Amino acid sequence: MRALALDPRNRGLVQASRLILLSGGVFIWWLCTTMEWLPPFFFGDPIVVAQRMVGWFISGEIFLHLYTTLLETLLAFGIGTALGLGVGLWLALSPFFAEVTDPFLKAFNSMPRLIFAPIFALWFGLGIWSKIALGVTLVFFVVFFNVFQGVREVSPVVLANTRMLGASSRQLMRHVYLPSAMSWVFSSLHNAVGIAFVGSVVGEYLGSEKGVGYVILLAEGVFDINSVIAGILLLTIFALLLDAAVSFCEDRFMRWRPEAGQTVGATA
Amino acid sequence: MNVLKHKFAEQRYPASPTINFDAVTCAFASNEGGGKTYTAIRDVTLTVNDGEFLSIVGPTGCGKSTLLNVAAGLMRPSSGHISIFGKELQGGLNRDASYLFQADALMPWKNAEDNVAAGLIFHGTPKAEALEVARDWLVRVGLDGHGHKYPHQMSGGMRKRAGLAQALALNPRILLMDEPFSALDIQTRQLMENELLQLWAADRKSVMFVTHDLEEAIALSDRVVVLSAGPATRPIAEFDIDLDRPREVADIRMTQRFLQLHAAIWDVLKGEVLKSYARTRS
């Protein structure tokens, strides 16, 4: 008998295995709750969860909430990334200010920033801006530290060469620092996507009148565990979509980056 | 074989200095700390003349790259002066020079064409025109059809050629080259050396060429300067290379005069290499 070659490059096999893993997990969940090994009141039921989700979309009641959460997340993500990029580049290129602000940035970063949620609710009200503010404080630091690192890691030889070729400081920014920082930024954006969702949902959870976090809060109030799980799954799906969008941009902009073992098999 | 003997060497160019090192000393902070310094080069006085091909040879770690960095304006001497075309370089970069670095220096996020065009774009050439010139240079260094490759997709030799195109595309008056061919195999290396000589013969830039390889230095240059072993390196001897031009680097190595020069220079260099070896071992 031939052993099955577990080759990670075999896309079909990988996808099939993933599907098996997923459906296996869901099946065990279903089995445990229908056989009442686990109390369905606390653990829900996959079939009811699916019905709940489909129901939301058919009745259309979820769209406003989903739209709100996505808007908050995307704005937090965009603003946080832009700020992180700007401040990161600026501080990395002005050592004096980097030195001055270093302890403050470290302090802000190590602070449990979710605690800001109630304060932002007071400052910005219960609308979307308090959630965006929370998301921005979370996303900013992730991007900022990566940009800062990215600029610091620019190869001194490449830098010297580009200067010798006659680049002005603006051209150095555009042709050396920014592209070098971008590869770091992209790896941080994958984290930032998840964190931006955390910002909006936690914000909604603590005080709002719309958004998926609010839906989850309501469901929890009436011990409707199935709706809670459905809400979480919905957020997960959209986080995955946003992450895929980041990967798509990464592949387009980071074409220059070497990948290990980039050979293609001979075409028959 | 070249039977026609152009006596280029005899019609010496007027010796007006292009690069002039005047008692240049470079000391680095040593990593032992405690304010200790390491003097890489001390009191170097050296002139590169207009249109001259000057080679610098010396044991590894003696300060050859340091000399080039000073000439490029990337490094300020701890004391002494460096002037380019009679004007002292004070803190700024040497705008008349192109520098071919010892290490890979292409921008990894630009393909070969864009890398070569970048210098022209920095100098204000419109993009389309810069790309045109870049393609032309890539052809000249033998990279025809490789313009869309990124540095990581090129071999070490191809990267060096792209670097050469990048440096030459700016048509500088001075060319600083730091062991540009040491990573190449012997055949490619000789091809590139011949190409360099041809390109150089076209408009006689002033070249400061650093190499480990004495044969290469003799085959290419008008003059070879030997540096002493570090620390506190300084030039200890210089030799005029009176071989005829144009030269064919592979053939010229067989001539009597080449061998004589080689023996004479090696006699000086060998002592320094041995000293340097003894110092790094102890």
Ligand SMILES: Nc1ncnc2c1ncn2[C@@H]1O[C@H](COP(=O)(O)OP(=O)(O)OP(=O)(O)O)[C@@H](O)[C@H]1O
């Ligand atoms: N930035 C630096 N800080 C401290 N020491 C340095 C620095 N740059 C060079 N040196 C020292 O100065 C000496 C000369 O270095 P340099 O790079 O000029 O040598 P080189 O002659 O080019 O050597 P190679 O032939 O191996 O390239 C070396 O001993 C090196 O350790």
Ligand SMILES: [Mg+2]
């Ligand atoms: Mg060197």
